[in-house]
Amino acid sequence: xxxNVAVTDYGAPERASSKGKAQWPRVPKLAISxxxxxxxxxxxxxxxxxxxxEPLFLPAxxxxxxxxxxxxxxGILLGHVVASTWRVTVGFLLxxxxxxxLGIFLGFSPLSRAVFDPVLSFLRPLPSMxxxxxxxxxxxxxxxxxxxxxxxxxxxxxxxxxxxATKGVDPLLIKAAQNLGAKSKDVMxxxxxxxxxxxxxxxxxxxxxxAWTCVISAELVAAxxxxxxxxxxxxxxxxxxxxxxxxxxxxxxxxxxxxxxxxVEKRILPWKA
Numbered sequence: 001x002x003x004n005v006a007v008t009d010y011g012a013p014e015r016a017s018s019k020g021k022a023q024w025p026r027v028p029k030l031a032i033s034x035x036x037x038x039x040x041x042x043x044x045x046x047x048x049x050x051x052x053x054e055p056l057f058l059p060a061x062x063x064x065x066x067x068x069x070x071x072x073x074x075g076i077l078l079g080h081v082v083a084s085t086w087r088v089t090v091g092f093l094l095x096x097x098x099x100x101x102l103g104i105f106l107g108f109s110p111l112s113r114a115v116f117d118p119v120l121s122f123l124r125p126l127p128s129m130x131x132x133x134x135x136x137x138x139x140x141x142x143x144x145x146x147x148x149x150x151x152x153x154x155x156x157x158x159x160x161x162x163x164x165a166t167k168g169v170d171p172l173l174i175k176a177a178q179n180l181g182a183k184s185k186d187v188m189x190x191x192x193x194x195x196x197x198x199x200x201x202x203x204x205x206x207x208x209x210x211a212w213t214c215v216i217s218a219e220l221v222a223a224x225x226x227x228x229x230x231x232x233x234x235x236x237x238x239x240x241x242x243x244x245x246x247x248x249x250x251x252x253x254x255x256x257x258x259x260x261x262x263x264v265e266k267r268i269l270p271w272k273a
Contacts, residue, residue: 091150103162
């Protein structure tokens with residue numbers, strides 16, 4: 001009984017002191033983010049409005065918005081966004097459709113991994129820009145060339161992500177399935193794929209951002225539409241507001257595709273939500 005009284009008496013001042021502290025109201029994170037964005041845009045607008053920075057070097061947000069409205073009235077703004085998004089989607093899906101099954105197979109088979117490892121070691125360090133001259137020779141300046149740049153830029157890293165995810169599966173799960181009579185195909189489909197899927201999707205989400213880098217690189221060199229072409233065209237005519245608008249649209253589009261990817265991920269992996 002004495003010990004209980006001591007604990008109660010000793011803890012009373014702590015509760016009293018905690019009640020005496022000032023409680024700050026909780027502010028939603030979304031509100032903080034909105035306030036931060038408004039403050040940054042206001043500072044940006046003020047810096048250019050008061051002549052601290054020349055609009056040629058850094059156009060004001062209002063100037064960028066006016067350029068966006070003008071291009072939208074001309075009917076060309078949405079076309080640039082759709083063109084780049086479609087190129088990324090096609091190239092990224094093609095890379096994923098090849099990299100996922102091949103990566104699972106290589107991760108499951110050490111012998112096959114040893115055969116393909118020299119090829120992967122050669123392809124992995126090559127940036128997407130290095131493929132542009134060859135892709136122009138092979139495919140010309142059509143859409144196939146843009147798809148190939150996205151494919152080559154995303155394929156090798158995606159394959160490595162899938163391989164590492166497959167190799168990271170608990171070997172006890174594989175042994176248990178094999179002891180129960182599961183064949184190699186069943187082990188890959190029923191054990192390895194579900195166990196490695198969360199890490200595979202995380203890697204593909206990273207590769208989606210890299211795919212956007214690849215398509216912009218391709219559009220900067222040879223394209224008649226797209227956000228990369230829009231940026232390059234603005235640079236040629238010293239339209240800095242067009243250049244910055246293209247950069248803003250790239251960020252917005254990537255964030256939108258990332259949100260869509262997260263939505264799909266929650267549907268496929270509801271336990272991660």
